[in-house]
Amino acid sequence: MAEPVTICICTYRRPSLFEALASLEHLRLSEVEVAAVLVVDNDVTDGLRTEVARWAETCRFPLRYHYAPAQNISIARNAALDGVETRWAAFIDDDEVATADWLEELYAGADEAEAVIGQSVAQYGSALPGWAARCDFHSNRITGRVDNAYTSNALIDVDFLRRKNIRFREELGRTGGEDTLLFRQLTESGGRIVYRPESVVYEEVPPSRASMTWVFRRMYRAGQTHGLLSREYDASGFSRLGLTAGAKALVSAAMTVATLPGSDASRRWAARSALHFGALSYRVRPTILEEYGAKPKTRPSK
Known part of the structure; x- marks a missing residue:
């Protein structure tokens, strides 16, 4: 039942x-x-x-x-x-x-x-x-x-x-x-x-959400969340995160330009780039973008 x-x-x-x-x-x-x-x-x-x-x-x-x-x-x-x-x-x-x-x-x-x-x-x-x-x-x-x-x-x-x-x-x-x-x-x-x-x-x-600025912020924060999860549940992955996220961010940024900026493909690569840069930023400094506060901030994660 x-x-x-x-x-x-x-x-x-x-x-x-x-x-x-x-x-x-x-x-x-x-x-x-x-x-x-x-x-x-x-x-x-x-x-x-x-x-x-x-x-x-x-x-x-x-x-x-x-x-x-x-x-x-x-x-x-x-x-x-x-x-x-x-x-x-x-x-x-x-x-x-x-x-x-x-x-x-x-x-x-x-x-x-x-x-x-x-x-x-x-x-x-x-x-x-x-x-x-x-x-x-x-x-x-x-x-x-x-x-x-x-x-x-x-x-x-x-x-x-x-x-x-x-x-x-x-x-x-x-x-x-x-x-x-x-x-x-x-x-x-x-x-x-x-x-x-x-x-x-x-x-x-x-x-207000149908903009690439909103997409970049959301993806960047999602990358930071990935960094937090990696730190808490995957110590070896977190130790390599600077290298792996950095490499993926650079490749994604390069593809953003290579696929004609402004095209749908370029926008998707740019979003991936923001995701990986967010993960990289968390590896360097473990803070997370405050999406829902009154002003853009970063907040330390525990």
Whole structure:
């Protein structure tokens, strides 16, 4: 018999939260039960409380509001984990909408794993530059090792995390990469991860993110996160990271020029170059770019 699931949405000043909630109203549920929807507000004030309470009056599922201030996504996600009263928690972002079969497809992998990951598919409006959709830097899919995972579409065995004392690292709550580290901790503790691309959520890309500047920052930070993971779980690889990341960065930079700057191929090589330069920078100085702070910063990683 299927175990109940709590759907968790962490939010920070995004009106799209209510589009995400609306999409849950249309879930097809035959093999899984939704016990509750938990909204965790990470803003400096609890201004959403009244609006969420109003929404709860007609919501298909029991809707709970939790206030977790600090503008730190790790604090919000840990608050979600603490507030879950079921074994399973399904995470979706506040700027995503779920397809009708999202949760059913996600839960279909639960028997084989302690975490199940679906795909987050970016949608590009006609006003955005054409290269954004063709290069598709914004979608989340697993293409390499399965623990290179994310919480934008994830089902997690919360009981397993509690037994193993696995939490989102708060020092990464403004940088990003906290979810990647959590899933690495999960597998290092004996947990299994299954990727189910059949489980789909959609995210509309705003114009502010449809720029190569945004892509460079995101890829550079992802490279720094790779450096952190290497330092914590692959000592020999970390010792060679200066050489390997440096070589890959230079090759990628050369290919960026060789493939006609401004072309889609050149943009993809430039993104790879930013990734490898991020890893190289972490090897030289272990800090991570603060993506979500008020100003661009770097924050030392522990």
